[in-house]
Amino acid sequence: MIQNHRASFINRVRQSLGPDIGPADVRRARIFPETSEKVSQNLLQAVQSRAPKERETLLAMLMDQAGPLHLHVTPVADPAEAAQQIAALVRQKNPEWGEKKSLIRWSHPLLDALDLESVLADQHIPVHTTAMDSQADLQGQRQLIRENTVASFMGITAADYCVADTATIVMKTHPHQGRAVSLVPSVHVAVITIDQILTNLTELYAVLDDEKNTPENGLTHHMVFISGPSKTADIELTMVHGAHGPKEMHIFVIRA
Amino acid sequence: MDDPFTTEKYTAKSRQAISDKRLQGALADVQARLGPATQTMYSAQPEGAGIRQQAHEIRQRCIENLDILLEALADKVTGNGGQVFFANDAEEAVSCCLAVAKKHGVKTVVKGKSMVTEEVGLNQALEAEGVDVAETDLGEYIIQLAGEKPSHIIAPAIHKTREQVGQLFAEKLGIDYTADPAALTQAARAVLREKFLAADMGITGCNLACAQTGHITTVSNEGNIRMTSTLPRVHVAFMGMERVVATLKDHDILFRLLSSGAAAQKLGGYVSYVGGPGPEDYPDGPVAFHLIIIDNGRSRMLADPAFREMLCCIRCSACLNVCPVYGKIGGHAYGSPYSGPVGAVVTPLLAGLNRAQDLCFGETLCGACKQACPVDIDLPRMLRELRFRLAEGDETWSATPVSKPEKFAMDTFAWFTSHPAAYRAALFSASRMQALVYAKEGPIRQLPGPLAGWTRSRTLRKISSRPFRSQWKSRKQPS
CATH class of the missing domain: 3.40.50.10420 (NagB/RpiA/CoA transferase-like)
Structure with missing residues (x-):
């Protein structure tokens, strides 16, 4: 491996900043404040004590914002209805690559509750998951998950949060939840609950900031914000959906 | 490479x-x-x-x-x-x-x-x-x-x-x-x-x-x-x-x-x-x-107080979308991955001031880029600073003066503007002399020799026979 110049690099940066910058530890304490601001505290409180009526307002706002982004948001009463809606989508859509229809989904309590395996049994659609058994051969499992993800025409995920103002779903990367599920299949379906909807990015960042130091739901090694299907305007600024990622995206919001 | x-x-x-x-x-x-x-x-x-x-x-x-x-x-x-x-x-x-x-x-x-x-x-x-x-x-x-x-x-x-x-x-x-x-x-x-x-x-x-x-x-x-x-x-x-x-x-x-x-x-x-x-x-x-x-x-940009601000840039390209120069010449002319106003400042600083001198002289200093910048970077100020360093020469950036005659002309001009009596005298004699060369009515259409570039795409007004100051003095004050 070639030599790393971290120390001399940082030192040159420090020299370039000039003699008057002050001691590093003083500046460090100032630029990384320990306590969160009062504004963030208030935001967090607002999120935690949101009334059902306010949640409905946020859902309506999400639907308004999602429209122009070609993102379909459908409220459903319960997990069973979400499963029925997904089954209808599966029936309606044709695979983009190859003939066979199959699905890939996260291993996640909310998605487990949909029982898609039974709901799709009459259509004879295989439903794969991205669950990993940490005791078994990891390489082999990853390989199989990859093949299943590539072969699937629809990927089903949950999410950590959803931001109404930008029509964005936020997904931190957790175990058993493949990143490619929301990326490689032609259709991405996210299932969320209404209490996961936040007002705007400022609220989201207050929540993320609050969580960042707790190991179990900190920021993890990867996180993605998705606001609608893949799109491009690189040829004469003409908007085309489905450049590389999903051509279509659906969010089902469970009210109960 | x-x-x-x-x-x-x-x-x-x-x-x-x-x-x-x-x-x-x-x-x-x-x-x-x-x-x-x-x-x-x-x-x-x-x-x-x-x-x-x-x-x-x-x-x-x-x-x-x-x-x-x-x-x-x-x-x-x-x-x-x-x-x-x-x-x-x-x-x-x-x-x-x-x-x-x-x-x-x-x-x-x-x-x-x-x-x-x-x-x-x-x-x-x-x-x-x-x-x-x-x-x-x-x-x-x-x-x-x-x-x-x-x-x-x-x-x-x-x-x-x-x-x-x-x-x-x-x-x-x-x-x-x-x-x-x-x-x-x-x-x-x-x-x-x-x-x-x-x-x-x-x-x-x-x-x-x-x-x-x-x-x-x-x-x-x-x-x-x-x-x-x-x-x-x-x-x-x-x-x-x-x-x-x-x-x-x-x-x-x-x-x-x-x-x-x-x-x-x-x-x-x-x-x-x-x-x-x-x-x-x-x-x-x-x-x-x-x-x-x-x-x-x-x-090097960090160490130079005049150009440190350039490091605030997040390369969004908003300045390209409003720049009247980019809007005419497009990105390839800049000859750099960074085009438009951001390119006109950052390219000389990366590739060398003299090498990329045309880029900063090419911009209009209209200020549209600053207005469009999401982080309010004063690109026109840095363009002027680059022009200054190129005119004067600058050791830290190994820049040599672009044009010695131009620098001489500007230094001379600076001296005259700070010496009013000499300035008035020079203007007076120039206004008399121009009458010998440009006898025709109307603006000057072509300057001679190295100055011809100035009149290639514009005309130049003649020096008035009566300077503004004396016109102002004799102007009737509204009562």
Whole structure:
């Protein structure tokens, strides 16, 4: 491996900043404040004590914002209805690559509750998951998950949060939840609950900031914000959906 | 190593661009669509109209603590199982990437659009080692197939018409000719999907990094950067050393402004935070993550108080979309991965002041770029500063005076303006002398000798026989 110049690099940066910058530890304490601001505290409180009526307002706002982004948001009463809606989508859509229809989904309590395996049994659609058994051969499992993800025409995920103002779903990367599920299949379906909807990015960042130091739901090694299907305007600024990622995206919001 | 700069051809390429009717149409279109829309997005932010100034302060504070932020970022990424490499220059950055590729036995690479990799000449270096490199941003893929360079920071193929892309794809991809953007996008989608799935390594840039949490962030609307940073087993990210902010809160404001400035969006379609490789028992994602942090002349900007502000730039390209000069000459004329007003300042600072002198003299100083900048960078001030250094010569930037006669003329002019009596006398004699040369009525249409350039595209008013001061004195005061 070639030599790393971290120390001399940082030192040159420090020299370039000039003699008057002050001691590093003083500046460090100032630029990384320990306590969160009062504004963030208030935001967090607002999120935690949101009334059902306010949640409905946020859902309506999400639907308004999602429209122009070609993102379909459908409220459903319960997990069973979400499963029925997904089954209808599966029936309606044709695979983009190859003939066979199959699905890939996260291993996640909310998605487990949909029982898609039974709901799709009459259509004879295989439903794969991205669950990993940490005791078994990891390489082999990853390989199989990859093949299943590539072969699937629809990927089903949950999410950590959803931001109404930008029509964005936020997904931190957790175990058993493949990143490619929301990326490689032609259709991405996210299932969320209404209490996961936040007002705007400022609220989201207050929540993320609050969580960042707790190991179990900190920021993890990867996180993605998705606001609608893949799109491009690189040829004469003409908007085309489905450049590389999903051509279509659906969010089902469970009210109960 | 290939030189990424061809700034010496600025004047010739500008002239060529101005006579290209198709290019003129494309440039007018991109400016009309994105320029005004960007302003609307800024004012719609919850922070209100002052958000650009607020963002400027955040960036300024981050740059003034860059040493601390880079250390914190590197510690976090390393702690997360990633590798961080600090590259002093382009050569080091490239050889680091080559070493990683060699270590992992990499044969094929997919790339997300990244101007800093253009700056260090990465693709050519990888190809020289026999590695197959595929650009995956649709615009970047088009110009890679065409063997050209990007002409806009975020819309690299904006200079190409749909018919040209259709012909290119028919020729290079063997598909039936079509000029339908949707069909062309689908054709590229199919080819690139195979590349994504087969690639050994993914290379991306970095739009911004958050030091406190130890993540780099990337944004795309196509999803190609997500593909690049998710499917191959190795992910290498290139980052200009200034692209870091301290906290999540800073990140929030700047990323919103980046989305607005770049594409008049509230938020880009896909925003990814990458803090390291995933654990082995996760279902997918790269098993190795390398972050290459690049100086390549940036610390010199940091050390010069007049140009430190340039490091606040987040490369959104909003200034391109309002610049009257970019709007006429397009991106290729600048001969640099960075075009438009940002390119006119940053290219001389990277490639050498004298080499890229035409770029800063070419801009109009109208100030539209400052108004459009999401972080309110005073580009016109820095353009003037560059012109000053070029006129006077400057040791720290190894700049030699552009024109000794011009400098002499300006110094003489400066002396006269600070000596009123001499100035009046000089004007008086000049007004008498000009009558001998320019007998005709009306403005001067052609100046002699080296001054002829001034009157090539404009006329010059004659010196009045009665100076303004004396006209003013004898003017009737309204009672």
